[in-house]
Amino acid sequence: MDCYSPYPTAEESPYLPELRKDPLTGRWVIIANDRAKRPSDFIRQPVPPPAPGICPFDYGNEHKTPPEVLAYRNSGGRDEPGWRVRVVPNKFPVLGIEGDLDRQGEGMYDKMNGIGAHEVIIEGPDHNLSLGQMPEKLIEEVLWAFKERVNDLKKDRRFLYIILFKNFGDAAGASLDHPHSQLIALPVVPSVVRNEVNAAKAFYELKERCIFCDIIRQESTTGARLISETDRFSVIAPYAPRFPFETWILPQRHESHFEDADASTIANLARVLKATISKLEKVLERPAYNFIVHSSPVQEGPLAHYHWHIEIMPRLTKVAGFEWATGFYINPTPPEEAAKFMREAGLG
Amino acid sequence: MDCYSPYPTAEESPYLPELRKDPLTGRWVIIANDRAKRPSDFIRQPVPPPAPGICPFDYGNEHKTPPEVLAYRNSGGRDEPGWRVRVVPNKFPVLGIEGDLDRQGEGMYDKMNGIGAHEVIIEGPDHNLSLGQMPEKLIEEVLWAFKERVNDLKKDRRFLYIILFKNFGDAAGASLDHPHSQLIALPVVPSVVRNEVNAAKAFYELKERCIFCDIIRQESTTGARLISETDRFSVIAPYAPRFPFETWILPQRHESHFEDADASTIANLARVLKATISKLEKVLERPAYNFIVHSSPVQEGPLAHYHWHIEIMPRLTKVAGFEWATGFYINPTPPEEAAKFMREAGLG
Numbered sequence: 001m002d003c004y005s006p007y008p009t010a011e012e013s014p015y016l017p018e019l020r021k022d023p024l025t026g027r028w029v030i031i032a033n034d035r036a037k038r039p040s041d042f043i044r045q046p047v048p049p050p051a052p053g054i055c056p057f058d059y060g061n062e063h064k065t066p067p068e069v070l071a072y073r074n075s076g077g078r079d080e081p082g083w084r085v086r087v088v089p090n091k092f093p094v095l096g097i098e099g100d101l102d103r104q105g106e107g108m109y110d111k112m113n114g115i116g117a118h119e120v121i122i123e124g125p126d127h128n129l130s131l132g133q134m135p136e137k138l139i140e141e142v143l144w145a146f147k148e149r150v151n152d153l154k155k156d157r158r159f160l161y162i163i164l165f166k167n168f169g170d171a172a173g174a175s176l177d178h179p180h181s182q183l184i185a186l187p188v189v190p191s192v193v194r195n196e197v198n199a200a201k202a203f204y205e206l207k208e209r210c211i212f213c214d215i216i217r218q219e220s221t222t223g224a225r226l227i228s229e230t231d232r233f234s235v236i237a238p239y240a241p242r243f244p245f246e247t248w249i250l251p252q253r254h255e256s257h258f259e260d261a262d263a264s265t266i267a268n269l270a271r272v273l274k275a276t277i278s279k280l281e282k283v284l285e286r287p288a289y290n291f292i293v294h295s296s297p298v299q300e301g302p303l304a305h306y307h308w309h310i311e312i313m314p315r316l317t318k319v320a321g322f323e324w325a326t327g328f329y330i331n332p333t334p335p336e337e338a339a340k341f342m343r344e345a346g347l348g
Numbered sequence: 349m350d351c352y353s354p355y356p357t358a359e360e361s362p363y364l365p366e367l368r369k370d371p372l373t374g375r376w377v378i379i380a381n382d383r384a385k386r387p388s389d390f391i392r393q394p395v396p397p398p399a400p401g402i403c404p405f406d407y408g409n410e411h412k413t414p415p416e417v418l419a420y421r422n423s424g425g426r427d428e429p430g431w432r433v434r435v436v437p438n439k440f441p442v443l444g445i446e447g448d449l450d451r452q453g454e455g456m457y458d459k460m461n462g463i464g465a466h467e468v469i470i471e472g473p474d475h476n477l478s479l480g481q482m483p484e485k486l487i488e489e490v491l492w493a494f495k496e497r498v499n500d501l502k503k504d505r506r507f508l509y510i511i512l513f514k515n516f517g518d519a520a521g522a523s524l525d526h527p528h529s530q531l532i533a534l535p536v537v538p539s540v541v542r543n544e545v546n547a548a549k550a551f552y553e554l555k556e557r558c559i560f561c562d563i564i565r566q567e568s569t570t571g572a573r574l575i576s577e578t579d580r581f582s583v584i585a586p587y588a589p590r591f592p593f594e595t596w597i598l599p600q601r602h603e604s605h606f607e608d609a610d611a612s613t614i615a616n617l618a619r620v621l622k623a624t625i626s627k628l629e630k631v632l633e634r635p636a637y638n639f640i641v642h643s644s645p646v647q648e649g650p651l652a653h654y655h656w657h658i659e660i661m662p663r664l665t666k667v668a669g670f671e672w673a674t675g676f677y678i679n680p681t682p683p684e685e686a687a688k689f690m691r692e693a694g695l696g
Contacts, residue, residue, distance in 0.1 A: 017443055017462030019536070026539050030462055032442045094380045094678050095365055107566045109587045114365030114378055165670055173668025184670060188367070191374050192675035218455045239457045290672055313672065320521025321513035321638035322532060324661065327540030330442050 020240040024199050024211055029240040030330045046286040047169035050128050050177035056091075057122045057178035066091055069119065070148060072141050085141045086122040087149055087183075093118035094184065101158055101187050115187045117153055121145050123179035130286065131168070131179065132278035140270035142181065146293070147266065149183055150259040154298040159185040161193060161297050164258070169288025171315045189297045197296065197306050204305035210254055212307030215239075225335050227342040228275065232268040235276050237335035237342070244317060244333035245284060247276060247342070249310040256303040258295040273310070279345040280314060288315040368588040372547050372559055377588040378678045394634040395517035398476050398525035404439075405470045405526035414439055417467065418496060420489050433489045434470040435497055435531075441466035442532065449506055449535050463535045465501055469493050471527035478634065479516070479527065480626035488618035490529065494641070495614065497531055498607040502646040507533040509541060509645050512606070517636025519663045537645045545644065545654050552653035558602055560655030563587075573683050575690045576623065580616040583624050585683035585690070592665060592681035593632060595624060595690070597658040604651040606643040621658070627693040628662060636663040 018031045056064035059081035065088040067079055076082025089097075095116030103112040123142050124134065131139065150162050166181040167174040189197075203211040219226050219236045227235040227247065234250050249272055251265060261269070280287060295308040323329050366379045404412035407429035413436040415427055424430025437445075443464030451460040471490050472482065479487065498510050514529040515522040537545075551559040567574050567584045575583040575595065582598050597620055599613060609617070628635060643656040671677050 019460045019462050021458040023457055028536060028538065030442050032462070093365075094378050106587075107570065108562055109371055110369040112367045114367050114380070161674075163670060163674055165668075167668045171666070173666040182670070186674070186676070188376060190376065190674035190676040214456055222455065239454075290668060292672060318519070318521040319667065320515045321640050322511060322530070324638055325511050325513055325540070325640040325642070325659075326509075326534070326538035328534070328538040 022238070022240040023215070024203070025196060026199070027240065027242070028328050029242060030328065031334050032330055032332050045171060045288070047130075047171075047288050055127055055176070055178050057086075057120075057176070057180060058127055059125045062086075065089075065120075070145055070152075072145070081125070083122075084124060084138065085145050087145055088120055088122065090118040090120050090182070095186070112187070115158060117159070117183070117185040119149060119183045121149070121181040121183065123181065127178050129179055130277070130281060131166070132274060132281040134179070134274065136270050136274050139274050140267055143261075143266045143270055143273075146181070146183070147259050147261060150298065153183075153185045154259070156185075157299065158187050160299055161186045161189045162295075163190075164293040164295075166291045168290070169315070171288035172290045174288075193294075193297070196294070197303075200307075201303075201305045210305055210307050212250060212309065213254055216250055216252060225339045227279070227339050228272070230268055230272055232265055233272045235272060237339040239335065241331055241333075241335050241338070242329035243313045243315070244331055245280060245287075245314045245338045245342070246331075246335070247280065247312045247338075249273065249276060249312070250307065251309070254304075254307055256296040256301045256306045256308060257298070258293050258308040259298070260302070261308075275347055276312065276342075278347045279342045280312070282345045282347065283341050284314055284316065289313060290315065370586070370588040371563070372551070373544060374547070375588065375590070376676050377590060378676065379682050380678055380680050393519060393636070395478075395519075395636050403475055403524070403526050405434075405468075405524070405528060406475055407473045410434075413437075413468075418493055418500075420493070429473070431470075432472060432486065433493050435493055436468055436470070438466040438468050438530070443534070460535070463506055465507070465531070465533040467497060467531045469497070469529040469531065471529065475526050477527055478625070478629060479514070480622060480629040482527070482622065484618050484622050487622050488615055491609075491614045491618055491621075494529070494531070495607050495609060498646065501531075501533045502607070504533070505647065506535050508647055509534045509537045510643075511538075512641040512643075514639045516638070517663070519636035520638045522636075541642075541645070544642070545651075548655075549651075549653045558653055558655050560598060560657065561602055564598055564600060573687045575627070575687050576620070578616055578620060580613055581620045583620060585687040587683065589679055589681075589683050589686070590677040591661045591663070592679055593628060593635075593662045593686045593690070594679075594683070595628065595660045595662075595686075597621065597624060597660070598655065599657070602652075602655055604644040604649045604654045604656060605646070606641050606656040607646070608650070609656075623695055624660065624690075626695045627690045628660065630693045630695065631689050632662055632664065637661060638663065 020029050020031055062079040068086050068088050070087040071083040072085045073083045095114045095118055097117050099113050099115055101113060101115050124138050146164050153159055153162055162185045164183050200211055216234050225237045232252055234252055236248050238248050289312055291310055291312040293310055296303050296306045368377050368379055410427040416434050416436050418435040419431040420433045421431045443462045443466055445465050447461050447463055449463050472486050494512050501507055501510055510533045512531050548559050564582045573585040580600055582600055584596050586596050637660055639658055639660040641658055644651050644654045
């Protein structure tokens with residue numbers, strides 16, 4: 001963040017920034033709470049409604065994508081209209097599914113073939129719905145497609161990690177308007193994931209408890225960062241958020257792998273996800289965001305120390321040199337305030 | 349990166365992505381070399397020329413900033429016009445310089461006071477110059493100001509790390525047009541820096557050589573990723589770059605701390621930095637970028653295992669959900685091609 005403003009809007013005030021440490025990753029965050037912090041203080045860049053145009057994800061354009069690998073249908077045959085949710089390989093995948101995992105050196109460096117899978121989950125035929133606007137039943141089927149694709153791909157033992165994520169809006173890296181999520185299966189466990197899982201393991205070895213179960217208990221008790229609770233999920237603003245209005249959805253019952261979630265958990269998650277995104281869309285006026293399913297490496301487990309969850313990151317601030325260099329984030333919105341705005345938004 | 353494009357511009361071709369590992373951090377990068385890779389294939393968003401308006405960094409507005417902590421002057425007294433380079437505290441610092449470093453628990457969490465310094469290095473009175481356009485002598489004085497401020501601040505033993513960086517352009521997080529860099533002094537060594545220094549130490553313990561010295565030797569020998577060399581600096585496209593046209597400037601002689609650089613090193617660095625940024629401005633048409641001085645923790649050393657250097661990251665691509673979740677970057681431009689374009693740009 002580049003913070004020098006020629007036109008200060010706030011009075012200079014007693015200045016009490018706070019450094020907070022994420023209990024899992026050890027990442028420090030500066031909660032710079034004299035800065036813009038109310039939702040209305042952010043520069044709003046609502047994600048515009050989709051532009052009209054030819055879309056490869058609309059009904060009738062099924063031939064513009066690679067053949068589907070999964071679809072839930074009302075009618076029609078493979079690669080025909082009539083589907084409710086459709087999963088296709090990305091036409092321009094970042095990794096290829098064919099070949100052997102050939103590891104090589106190059107002088108002092110290491111490389112390997114880019115083996116993996118890259119799929120797109122098309123969230124219904126309606127080109128214009130945001131996640132907050134979708135019927136709960138559709139979100140539930142999208143989550144079923146997530147689960148089903150992961151369970152299919154993990155049979156391929158070359159894939160050690162499978163990441164599910166959604167980019168919404170240009171500022172979050174989305175390049176297509178039609179509602180969709182993505183899946184990438186990787187031949188390695190990425191270092192960020194490995195560090196997170198290892199840190200959770202270290203906590204478990206010390207305490208003989210899952211750190212996420214502890215977080216859920218503490219947040220449920222103190223309440224200041226709690227956004228909502230059902231009998232199956234807790235939605236919180238984390239203690240040391242990197243981004244304003246960063247929001248986590250955690251299943252209350254310990255489970256290490258998203259893909260093992262049962263039917264009633266998936267149904268409840270659909271409701272919670274819709275409500276949470278609706279709140280963000282209301283409070284922040286349809287912001288760009290990423291959401292990411294954090295789950296355990298697919299060839300390991302079940303794990304007593306890792307607890308799958310979803311992290312939602314609205315993209316209201318720009319990540320600049322300081323954050324890149326240090327992994328040290330500056331967040332102008334204390335999570336206690338973000339949680340309060342989210343609670344007051346209502347919407348379940 | 350959200351890569352599904354409704355309007356493919358490239359023919360479908362034999363697809364050979366490559367996974368490359370950064371030898372220091374262990375970070376994997378996908379070099380997705382069937383994608384947009386020539387400079388002209390990127391969506392160009394040249395940073396626009398500065399807009400006219402009242403600027404707190406212009407001559408005559410010295411009272412709009414906090415009092416200067418350093419200035420190199422032709423004329424005038426403190427906080428008057430006549431300076432060539434001026435350093436001031438950030439009016440809205442992310443950390444405050446007063447107070448004790450009070451560490452506390454909050455339930456299972458950890459926090460501390462936000463003690464630190466946040467300063468702005470104003471790179472001359474001319475509101476409109478980019479770094480590539482500045483006289484070399486001005487850049488040299490900016491680098492002297494960097495060095496002088498770090499050497500002053502490190503006397504305060506509360507500060508364990510001092511980061512120097514520049515954000516250029518809105519996409520890189522800059523919010524003011526007037527040429528400037530920033531400095532933040534921190535009461536902790538950020539985890540990203542600590543991991544990098546520890547990894548360099550592990551390499552040194554294994555090989556009894558500095559990994560950066562090895563990189564310089566390998567890149568100088570193979571040449572494919574070498575952009576330029578002087579007798580003091582090597583400029584390279586790193587083997588596993590996170591971003592298209594990511595560029596590193598490394599001093600050839602081992603030195604762990606930037607602030608220990610001698611006068612002739614600073615003079616040569618000014619020349620190399622100007623030439624390198626000029627090439628990026630030419631090849632990529634005035635892109636947004638961050639540059640970051642990677643140096644050793646200020647209270648440690650000198651270190652045989654860490655080697656200061658500058659990393660320049662043009663911001664042509666958006667960082668999306670996948671990269672956030674995994675630390676696994678997708679880069680459509682092989683560094684060998686970026687280096688070739690940079691070499692062919694000429695400009696020294």
